[in-house]
Amino acid sequence: MSIHRMSLHHLTVGLGLLVIAGMSALSCTDDAYCFTCGAGGATTTTAGTGGSGGAPSCVKDADCTGSMTCCTGVCVDLETNPASCGACDAPCGSPEEATATCSGAKCGLSCVAGYADCDHLFSNGCEVSLATDANNCGACGVACLFPNAAGVCVDGKCGLGACQVGFGNCDNDATNGCEANLASDPANCTACGMACSPPANVVATCTAGTCGGDQCATGYADCNMNLADGCEVDISTDPANCGACAMACGALAHATTGCSNGACSIASCDTGYADCDKSVYDGCEANLATDTNNCSACGMACVAVSEGFPACTAGACGVGVCDAGYADCDLNAANGCEVNLSNDVNNCGACAVACPAVSNGTPVCSGFVCGIGSCNAGFANCFGPPTTCETDLQTDVNHCGMCGTPCPSVANATVSCGGGQCGIAACAPTYADCDLTFADGCEVSLPTDVNNCGTCNNVCPTPPNGVAGCAGSACTLASCNAGFANCDNNAANGCEKSVLTDPMNCGGCGIVCGSGTCTGGVCACIKSVLLIEDDSAAGSATLAAALAKVGYTVTQTAVPSYQYNGTNPALAGFGAVVVLAGGPQATSYQTDMPAAGQAAIVAFLNAGNGVVFTEWAAYEVAAGHWQTLAPFVLLQRTDSYSGQVTYTVDPAFASHPVWNGLPATFTLASTSNVGLTHVAPFVTRIAGSPQAIDAVAIRDAPAGRVVHLAHAGNYQPNGWTNANTQTLVTNAAGWVARCF
Numbered sequence: 001m002s003i004h005r006m007s008l009h010h011l012t013v014g015l016g017l018l019v020i021a022g023m024s025a026l027s028c029t030d031d032a033y034c035f036t037c038g039a040g041g042a043t044t045t046t047a048g049t050g051g052s053g054g055a056p057s058c059v060k061d062a063d064c065t066g067s068m069t070c071c072t073g074v075c076v077d078l079e080t081n082p083a084s085c086g087a088c089d090a091p092c093g094s095p096e097e098a099t100a101t102c103s104g105a106k107c108g109l110s111c112v113a114g115y116a117d118c119d120h121l122f123s124n125g126c127e128v129s130l131a132t133d134a135n136n137c138g139a140c141g142v143a144c145l146f147p148n149a150a151g152v153c154v155d156g157k158c159g160l161g162a163c164q165v166g167f168g169n170c171d172n173d174a175t176n177g178c179e180a181n182l183a184s185d186p187a188n189c190t191a192c193g194m195a196c197s198p199p200a201n202v203v204a205t206c207t208a209g210t211c212g213g214d215q216c217a218t219g220y221a222d223c224n225m226n227l228a229d230g231c232e233v234d235i236s237t238d239p240a241n242c243g244a245c246a247m248a249c250g251a252l253a254h255a256t257t258g259c260s261n262g263a264c265s266i267a268s269c270d271t272g273y274a275d276c277d278k279s280v281y282d283g284c285e286a287n288l289a290t291d292t293n294n295c296s297a298c299g300m301a302c303v304a305v306s307e308g309f310p311a312c313t314a315g316a317c318g319v320g321v322c323d324a325g326y327a328d329c330d331l332n333a334a335n336g337c338e339v340n341l342s343n344d345v346n347n348c349g350a351c352a353v354a355c356p357a358v359s360n361g362t363p364v365c366s367g368f369v370c371g372i373g374s375c376n377a378g379f380a381n382c383f384g385p386p387t388t389c390e391t392d393l394q395t396d397v398n399h400c401g402m403c404g405t406p407c408p409s410v411a412n413a414t415v416s417c418g419g420g421q422c423g424i425a426a427c428a429p430t431y432a433d434c435d436l437t438f439a440d441g442c443e444v445s446l447p448t449d450v451n452n453c454g455t456c457n458n459v460c461p462t463p464p465n466g467v468a469g470c471a472g473s474a475c476t477l478a479s480c481n482a483g484f485a486n487c488d489n490n491a492a493n494g495c496e497k498s499v500l501t502d503p504m505n506c507g508g509c510g511i512v513c514g515s516g517t518c519t520g521g522v523c524a525c526i527k528s529v530l531l532i533e534d535d536s537a538a539g540s541a542t543l544a545a546a547l548a549k550v551g552y553t554v555t556q557t558a559v560p561s562y563q564y565n566g567t568n569p570a571l572a573g574f575g576a577v578v579v580l581a582g583g584p585q586a587t588s589y590q591t592d593m594p595a596a597g598q599a600a601i602v603a604f605l606n607a608g609n610g611v612v613f614t615e616w617a618a619y620e621v622a623a624g625h626w627q628t629l630a631p632f633v634l635l636q637r638t639d640s641y642s643g644q645v646t647y648t649v650d651p652a653f654a655s656h657p658v659w660n661g662l663p664a665t666f667t668l669a670s671t672s673n674v675g676l677t678h679v680a681p682f683v684t685r686i687a688g689s690p691q692a693i694d695a696v697a698i699r700d701a702p703a704g705r706v707v708h709l710a711h712a713g714n715y716q717p718n719g720w721t722n723a724n725t726q727t728l729v730t731n732a733a734g735w736v737a738r739c740f
Contacts, residue, residue: 055074055075055076056068056074056075057073057074057075058070058073058074058075059073063075067079069084069088071084071088071089072088072089076088078105079102079103079104079105080102080103081102082100082101082102082107085102085105085106085107086102086105086106086107092107092108093107095109095122095123095124095125095126096124096125096126096127097111097112097115097125097126097127098110098111098112098115098117098125098126099112107122108122109122109125109126111125111126112126114129114130114131114156115127115128115129115130116128116130116136116139116140118136118140118141128140130153130156131153131154131155131156132153132154133153134150134151134152134153134158137151137153137156137157137158138153138156138157138158142158144158144159144161146160146161146174146177146178147176147177147178147179148163148164148167148177148178148179149161149162149163149164149167149169149177149178150162150164159174160174160177160178163177163178164178166181166182166183167179167180167181167182168180168182168188168191168192169192170185170187170188170192170193180192182209183206183207183208183209184206184207185206186204186205186206186211186213188206189206189209189210189211190206190209190210196211196212196213197211198211198212198213198230199213199227199228199229199230199231200229200230200231200232201216201217201220201230201231201232202214202215202216202217202227202230202231203215203216203217214227216231217231219234219235219236219262220232220233220234220235221233221235221241221244221245222245223241223245223246233245235247235259235262236259236260236261236262237259237260238259239257239258239259239264239267242259242262242263242264243259243262243263244262249264249265250264252266252280252282252283252284253282253283253284253285254269254270254273254283254284254285255267255268255269255270255273255275255283255284256268256269263280264280265280266280266283266284269283269284270284272287272288272289273285273286273287273288274286274288274294274297274298275298276291276293276294276298276299286298288315289312289313289314289315290312290313291312292309292310292311292312292317292320295312295315295316295317296312296315296316302317302318303317305319305320305336305337306335306336306337306338307322307323307326307336307337307338307340308320308321308322308323308326308328308336308337309321309322309323319336322336322337323337325340325341325342325368326338326339326340326341327339327341327347327350327351329347329351329352339351341368342365342366342367342368343364343365343366344365345363345364345365345370345373348365348368348369348370349365349368349369355370355371356370356387358371358372358373358386358387358388358389359387359388359389360375360376360379360388360389361373361374361375361376361379361381361388361389362374370386371386372386372387372388372389375389376389378392378393378394378420379391379392379393380393380399380402380403381403382396382399382403382404383403391403393420394417394418394419394420395417395418396417397415397416397417397422400417400420400421400422401417401420401421401422407422407423408422410424410438410439410440410441410442411431411440411441411442411443412427412428412431412441412442412443413425413426413427413428413431413433413441413442414426415438421438422438423438424438424441424442427441427442428442430445430446430447431443431444431445431446432444432446432452432455432456434449434451434452434456434457444456446473447470447471447472447473448470448471449470450468450469450470450475450478453470453473453474453475454470454473454474460475460476461475463477463491463492463493463494463495464493464494464495464496465480465481465484465494465495465496465498466478466479466480466481466484466486466494466495467479467480467481476491477491477494477495480494480495481495483498483499483500483521484496484497484498484499485497485499485505485508485509486509487505487509487510497509499511499518499521500518500519500520500521501518501519502518503515503516503517503518503523503608505518506518506521506522506523507521507522507523508702509702510702510703511523511608511702511703512606512607512608512702512703512704513608513738514526514575514604514607514608514609514610514737514738515575515608515738522738523608523738525575525734525737525738525739525740526573526574526575526576526609526737527551527552527553527575527734527737527739528552528553528555528573528574528575528576529547529552529553529554529555529574529575529576529577529578529733529737530555530557530569530571530574530576530577530578531543531544531547531554531555531556531557531578531580532557532560532561532564532577532578532579532580532581533556533557533558533559533560533561533580534560534561534580534581534582534583534588534616534714535560535583535584535585535587535588535714539580539713539714539719539720540556540580540714541556542719542720542721542726543578543580543713543720543726543729544556546720546726546727546729546730547578547729547730547733549730550730550734552730552733552734555569555574557569560583560588561579561580561581561582561588561593561597562581562587562588562591562592562593563594564593564594564597565594565596565597565600566594566596566597566599566600566601567596567600570600571600571601571603571604571609574604574609575609575610575736575737575738575739576609576610576611576612576733576734576736576737577601577604577609577610577611577612578611578612578614578729578733579601579611579612579613579614579617580614580616580713580714581593581613581614581616581617581619581620581626582615582616582619582620582712582714582715583616583714583715584715589616589619589620589623590623591625592620592625592626593620593625593626593629595628598626598627598628598629599628601629601632602628602629602632604704605632605703605704605706606703606704607703607704608703608704608738609704609736609737610704610705610706610707610733610735610736610737610738611632611704611705611706611707611736612706612707612708612709612729612732612733612736613632613633613634613635613706613707613708613709614708614709614711614712614713614714615635615640615671615672615673615709615710615711615712615715616712616714617629617633617635617708618633618635618636618637618673618675618708618710619637619640619673620633621633621636621637622636622637631680632699632704632706633678633708634677634678634680634683634697634698634699634706634708635673635675635676635677635678635694635697635708635710636675636676636677636678637673637674637675638674638675638676638693639674639675640671640672640673640674640712641670641671641672641674641691641692642670642671642672642718643669643670643691644667644668644669644670644691645667645668645669645670645672645689645691645692645695645710645711646665646666646667646689646690646691647665647666647667647668647687647688647689647695647696647724648664648665648687648688648689648695649662649664649665649686649687650685650686650687650688653684653686653687656686656698657731657734657735657740658686658696658698658707658728658731658732658735659686659687659728659731660727660731660740661727661731662724662727662728662731663724666724668711668718668722668724668725669718669722670692670710670711670712670713670718670725671711671712671715671718672689672691672692672695672710672711672712673692673710673712674691674692674693674710675692675693675694675710676693676694677694677697678697680699681701682699682700682701683697683698683699684697684698684700685697686698689710692710694710695709695710695711696708696709696710696728698735705735705736705738706736707732707735707736709725709728709729709732711725713725713729
């Protein structure tokens with residue numbers, strides 16, 4: 001077909017070129033080949049493809065009308081002309097089974113009847129025959145698919161083709177394809193209609209196209225083990241083989257045994273009996289002649305008798321016995337057991353037994369025994385015989401308002417009974433019943449109750465920043481609000497000091513901040529330490545380095561302690577002073593510190609700062625020196641000791657800041673003071689030693705803290721090189737400076 005549909009365009013272009021080449025040999029009067037024809041042969045008209053087909057001739061686009069374009073001397077519409085679609089001389093060609101079209105300057109297809117462009121490709125035209133293509137039958141995308149079979153397309157409609165090997169269209173229904181598996185379908189085994197026929201009640205099978213069968217149909221069994229005669233027993237109905245071979249149903253009470261759906265059942269009941277509970281296990285359990293729930297027939301229950309039990313006799317309902325405590329005193333079965341013998345005053349405990357009258361009350365029958373039903377208002381039978389109401393409940397404190405309800409003892413009061421209500425007769429001295437409530441008695445202690453101080457409803461006013469109190473029937477200050485304290489012991493002005501911000505009462509009365517700053521009840525510490533030297537420069541330098549390592553600014557005096565006069569340097573700006581008195585040179589420990597230096601250290605302490613002493617402080621006081629400092633030297637001197645010394649913290653101070661980071665026990669090489677701690681206010685031993693007796697003591701006074709160590713670290717060779725003693729001194733310096 002493509003040979004016959006060769007593009008005329010190519011042929012025309014070729015002829016045009018031939019004409020142009022031989023133009024001089026052609027006659028100008030021949031319209032078919034005239035390119036310069038005109039009046040008198042003078043007018044120039046350019047012709048091109050289709051020039052003789054009636055299209056307007058042109059030289060340029062302006063010669064054409066509307067949207068037409070001048071293509072080789074002819075006006076052409078590039079939007080719709082399949083010979084020049086979108087561009088001059090750009091033919092759409094001749095697609096298979098279709099006619100080329102041009103629309104919007106793009107080539108398209110117009111398929112021949114019965115064909116379709118299903119892949120939407122112009123190049124291969126209308127490639128699908130809708131009459132025969134099984135994947136596009138009658139329309140694109142309509143595939144002919146059948147189970148276990150091939151599909152065919154005939155005249156545009158799907159049909160069933162050949163079955164797959166081993167399958168057959170045995171029901172002649174094309175919609176479900178080749179539905180029969182000839183290798184396994186016992187109704188069509190090997191071929192359609194070839195049904196397997198096993199023995200009676202045996203399930204037919206087809207395996208690999210061969211009939212068989214070795215399983216019984218549901219409800220049947222091969223009890224004689226001979227499959228040749230099939231599954232001969234119906235185990236759904238045979239009482240001897242009920243549900244399975246040899247599963248015989250046993251005898252049932254008052255019934256004939258049966259088998260139904262493979263389970264033992266009741267075939268029939270004996271005369272006068274019925275299976276009312278529908279349970280096979282107890283047979284026909286209901287005796288219709290005597291069963292009150294099934295009297296004459298199942299479900300025919302005898303109606304209950306009032307306060308008694310019905311009876312079934314010879315299949316008819318009647319009255320049986322009365323409930324315990326009830327009786328049929330009127331002998332009338334119609335109203336049943338009409339009398340309650342436990343509470344009927346006319347029939348108490350037995351028919352016709354009436355209860356006697358009760359003085360000051362009414363009788364009652366209770367628990368089959370006569371007694372008092374009720375007493376007249378204000379009276380009760382609390383302890384007398386059951387014929388009298390002897391107790392006046394309005395006034396009796398032992399039975400006030402109710403028998404056995406004595407007026408209880410209440411706090412600080414004597415009680416009474418009036419109008420059947422317990423009350424307070426009188427309060428104990430200094431107490432009062434201010435809330436007028438009996439249960440809490442005389443609840444108010446007038447000498448101590450802030451809301452009833454000295455008398456009821458005398459409320460003590462709230463003191464400034466405090467909580468009111470009452471003492472000796474006079475209003476006073478009980479406690480201070482958080483962050484305040486009564487430092488002047490004057491209740492009138494309340495808690496006048498803010499212990500959160502007052503540097504003279506920081507965290508408590510009299511606690512002086514050496515830094516002069518109190519924030520949140522904690523003194524701002526000054527992390528600057530003055531190390532008052534001795535004559536062991538090496539030991540001092542080691543200790544200074546240890547203090548500096550943990551963040552302290554350390555200043556070492558240029559003079560030893562026996563030359564310190566309070567100005568070299570002055571103590572202003574320091575938070576703690578570490579005094580290294582004494583030393584190997586006799587002059588160092590035999591010479592007293594100037595009085596001015598001692599006074600300066602005492603003033604430093606009283607201003608809220610802190611001092612750390614070592615062993616030589618005890619020596620100086622024992623030698624009669626340091627009389628101004630003596631009250632602040634915490635350890636007494638009895639002797640000295642050189643060698644290995646063990647320090648052990650007292651358990652109560654294991655978490656004290658001075659012991660922070662230290663083991664509970666440690667040993668060091670030491671020249672040490674031996675002695676006890678001075679007994680004085682605010683002074684406490686916190687660590688002991690078998691060699692030194694008291695190893696570390698502290699003074700935790702509001703104004704000025706002191707730590708005294710038994711170790712003489714500047715006395716060589718037992719210096720300050722031990723890490724634990726360095727920690728002890730750095731902790732002590734921080735604590736006395738109130739850094740923690």
